[in-house]
Amino acid sequence: xxxxxxxxxxxxxxxxxxxxxxxxxxxxxxxxxxxxxxxxxxxxxxxxxxxxxxxxxxxxxxxxxxxxxxxxxxxxxxxxxxxxxxxxxxxxxxxxxxxxxxxxxxxxxxxxxxxxxxxxxxxxxxxxxxxxxxxxxxxxxxxxxxxxxxxxxxxxxxxxxxxxxxxxxxxxxxxxxxxxxxxxxxxxxxxxxxxxxxxxxxxxxxxxxxxxxxxxxxxxxxxxxxxxxxxxxxxxxxxxxxxxxxxxxxxxxxxxxxxxxxxxxxxxxxxxxxxxxxxxxxxxxxxxxxxxxxxxxxxxxxxxxxxxxxxxxxxxxxxxxxxxxxxxxxxxxxxxxxxxxxxxxxxxxxxxxxxxxxxxxxxxxxxxxxxxxxxxxx
Amino acid sequence: xxxxxxxxxxxxxxxxxxxxxxxxxxxxxxxxxxxxxxxxxxxxxxxxxxxxxxxxxxxxxxxxxxxxxxxxxxxxxxxxxxxxxxxxxxxxxxxxxxxxxxxxxxxxxxxxxxxxxxxxxxxxxxxxxxxxxxxxxxxxxxxxxxxxxxxxxxxxxxxxxxxxxxxxxxxxxxxxxxxxxxxxxxxxxxxxxxxxxxxxxxxxxxxxxxxxxxxxxxxxxxxxxxxxxxxxxxxxxxxxxxxxxxxxxxxxxxxxxxxxxxxxxxxxxxxxxxxxxxxxxxxxxxxxxxxxxxxxxxxxxxxxxxxxxxxxxxxxxxxxxxxxxxxxxxxxxxxxxxxxxxxxxxxxxxxxxxxxxxxxxxxxxxxxxxxxxxxxxxxx
Numbered sequence: 195x196x197x198x199x200x201x202x203x204x205x206x207x208x209x210x211x212x213x214x215x216x217x218x219x220x221x222x223x224x225x226x227x228x229x230x231x232x233x234x235x236x237x238x239x240x241x242x243x244x245x246x247x248x249x250x251x252x253x254x255x256x257x258x259x260x261x262x263x264x265x266x267x268x269x270x271x272x273x274x275x276x277x278x279x280x281x282x283x284x285x286x287x288x289x290x291x292x293x294x295x296x297x298x299x300x301x302x303x304x305x306x307x308x309x310x311x312x313x314x315x316x317x318x319x320x321x322x323x324x325x326x327x328x329x330x331x332x333x334x335x336x337x338x339x340x341x342x343x344x345x346x347x348x349x350x351x352x353x354x355x356x357x358x359x360x361x362x363x364x365x366x367x368x369x370x371x372x373x374x375x376x377x378x379x380x381x382x383x384x385x386x387x388x389x390x391x392x393x394x395x396x397x398x399x400x401x402x403x404x405x406x407x408x409x410x411x412x413x414x415x416x417x418x419x420x421x422x423x424x425x426x427x428x429x430x431x432x433x434x435x436x437x438x439x440x441x442x443x444x445x446x447x448x449x450x451x452x453x454x455x456x457x458x459x460x461x462x463x464x465x466x467x468x469x470x471x472x473x474x475x476x477x478x479x480x481x482x483x484x485x486x487x488x489x490x491x492x493x494x495x496x497x498x499x500x501x502x503x504x505x506x507x508x509x510x511x512x513x514x515x516x517x518x519x520x521x522x523x524x525x526x527x528x529x530x531x532x533x534x535x536x537x538x539x540x541x542x543x544x545x546x547x548x549x550x551x552x553x554x555x556x557x558x559x560x561x562x563x564x565x566x567x568x569x570x571x572x
Numbered sequence: 573x574x575x576x577x578x579x580x581x582x583x584x585x586x587x588x589x590x591x592x593x594x595x596x597x598x599x600x601x602x603x604x605x606x607x608x609x610x611x612x613x614x615x616x617x618x619x620x621x622x623x624x625x626x627x628x629x630x631x632x633x634x635x636x637x638x639x640x641x642x643x644x645x646x647x648x649x650x651x652x653x654x655x656x657x658x659x660x661x662x663x664x665x666x667x668x669x670x671x672x673x674x675x676x677x678x679x680x681x682x683x684x685x686x687x688x689x690x691x692x693x694x695x696x697x698x699x700x701x702x703x704x705x706x707x708x709x710x711x712x713x714x715x716x717x718x719x720x721x722x723x724x725x726x727x728x729x730x731x732x733x734x735x736x737x738x739x740x741x742x743x744x745x746x747x748x749x750x751x752x753x754x755x756x757x758x759x760x761x762x763x764x765x766x767x768x769x770x771x772x773x774x775x776x777x778x779x780x781x782x783x784x785x786x787x788x789x790x791x792x793x794x795x796x797x798x799x800x801x802x803x804x805x806x807x808x809x810x811x812x813x814x815x816x817x818x819x820x821x822x823x824x825x826x827x828x829x830x831x832x833x834x835x836x837x838x839x840x841x842x843x844x845x846x847x848x849x850x851x852x853x854x855x856x857x858x859x860x861x862x863x864x865x866x867x868x869x870x871x872x873x874x875x876x877x878x879x880x881x882x883x884x885x886x887x888x889x890x891x892x893x894x895x896x897x898x899x900x901x902x903x904x905x906x907x908x909x910x911x912x913x914x915x916x917x918x919x920x921x922x923x924x925x926x927x928x929x930x931x932x933x934x935x936x937x938x939x940x941x942x943x944x945x946x947x948x949x950x951x952x
């Protein structure tokens with residue numbers, strides 16, 4: 195048993211750490227305040243191979259595996275959660291096309307994502323009336339000659355208004371999961387329109403938009419995988435995606451611990467640094483312990499993925515635990531900072547807002563518990 | 573990153589699991605009710621080499637690593653938490669420090685028979701007025717020629733009533749505070765060492781603990797472990813390892829409670845369906861399973877660091893803190909899932925809850941673990 199990263203994994207982590215600290219962290223507050231999409235950071239991340247960490251080099255990726263990917267996302271999220279989510283979604287979209295696409299599809303689409311030419315990837319599964327219950331989606335794709343015509347509405351699409359490559363799930367058959375297929379749609383395709391960005395509680399630097407499909411025609415070769423195979427693609431993408439969000443939550447936990455430790459040492463009350471009060475120390479201890487556990491759960495799921503073993507239960511556990519722990523930690527970090535924690539002069543109120551979505555997206559905590567329980571009771 | 577067990581480690585876990593299913597689980601409820609010290613189980617631990625798991629074969633142990641020890645502790649404690657603590661005290665709190673700090677001559681006499689499991693050892697640090705604040709010791713050891721004379725009292729000494737030797741800590745120089753503490757090996761049955769009657773406890777009732785009274789108890793100077801003044805260091809480093817054992821005990825208790833809750837939830841019906849079909853129950857099970865896995869990873873990490881010879885005070889404190897508090901949540905939920913039956917002694921759920929409760933207290937309370945962890949956080 196060995197918990198250390200391999201040399202290659204460490205190298206990826208170090209590259210991510212450097213750009214996160216030097217380029218991403220200094221911009222995080224401004225992106226949040228001004229609701230600015232991190233296009234510049236995405237370009238820089240692409241240059242470093244961080245938009246395709248677990249994508250083979252043949253398609254422009256780094257081919258470094260899921261553990262390296264998780265380690266990279268942790269670093270980026272520690273600096274800026276919004277940047278980490280658009281990075282994670284782009285990686286996920288590229289991975290799906292590699293996993294399910296034909297060689298022609300891989301060659302056509304993946305390098306655009308990993309090189310940054312596509313700016314970002316987007317994942318269009320959720321709809322206004324169907325989130326967790328994805329098999330109930332109602333967007334349709336109808337075959338007409340050598341084209342598919344997509345109609346319907348998607349909701350909560352991260353990078354939907356910037357992405358050059360969008361995976362879209364639509365119903366091509368009867369009701370239920372077996373009637374769903376997945377398509378690769380190019381950004382700016384005729385008939386696909388992004389609505390105005392949502393006003394969110396956090397993750398302000400990432401853009402979240404509705405996408406409306408109105409007679410959007412795509413060539414037949416945009417079908418990813420088999421007709422009716424879309425639900426399976428979505429579920430396997432989400433398993434991997436959960437590692438990404440778990441890693442993102444770990445990044446937030448690390449940021450919280452670092453900020454809280456710094457503040458607790460500097461701030462004095464009753465004649466001594468508040469770090470000397472047990473009430474504060476206990477919070478730091480709990481935060482550090484949950485961080486350690488979350489990190490291990492995420493890396494375990496990622497390492498199973500790298501070994502080609504089933505990891506769905508483990509990814510759900512990692513995502514559930516890490517996101518819930520991040521929410522406890524951000525709340526405690528605000529508490530440690532007192533009134534200052536409520537001001538945007540300190541980063542912890544941003545962490546608090548950014549972490550809140552982690553128990554919601556890529557499967558709510560309730561969905562993770564359902565996945566885990568199903569496996570226990572099987 | 574490689575989280576796979578070695579063939580040897582998996583085989584040991586498998587052996588211990590089968591042993592627990594066959595020899596511990598069927599009796600644990602009765603042992604608990606009768607406060608029966610499971611001498612027969614201890615005898616089998618000895619046959620399986622589980623009383624000196626990580627002690628070198630040269631000194632009678634099984635020569636395995638700390639990860640293996642943690643696996644064995646988890647499986648044995650899953651069968652019977654009392655048997656788990658008997659095993660843990662002998663392994664972590666007695667054999668480990670004698671192995672680490674003893675001379676070869678001391679190991680011959682004070683380690684080999686204990687690591688082989690022919691005898692049990694115990695660890696006497698806590699006093700009526702000094703628990704978490706171990707440096708506030710009042711027991712004294714005064715050098716007289718080539719002897720030491722011990723006076724004072726120790727309490728909560730697990731295996732105290734059953735042990736053939738006591739690793740005891742006493743002040744050899746009061747003026748030096750914790751640097752004035754030394755460690756000694758004391759055989760049972762010598763004049764001046766009196767054992768109190770076994771404590772009546774909330775849980776782990778098949779293991780025994782008692783007070784030990786030292787009244788002008790004279791021992792040869794050669795029984796001192798380490799140098800004079802090394803006692804506190806020996807105690808603290810022992811507890812770092814001990815915490816891995818107790819964390820694994822807590823994990824084993826939690827697993828027992830979880831497995832029984834799953835079985836019950838599949839069987840028991842309400843509102844026309846097994847209660848396992850209800851989301852309220854499913855979500856409890858999902859949280860239990862997630863926390864169990866988190867605890868196991870923290871334990872394996874601390875154990876791996878120990879095996880690599882790296883410092884692991886913060887990591888073992890995290891493992892112990894998290895696993896013990898997790899075990900309390902999990903056993904409590906298992907009682908809840910069993911409903912009223914969970915409150916009856918006809919099921920094991922209530923025993924698991926009582927057994928889990930001690931894991932937050934002994935080998936350093938949760939508060940002491942948080943102190944250790946926060947010190948490490950603030951040092952970085």
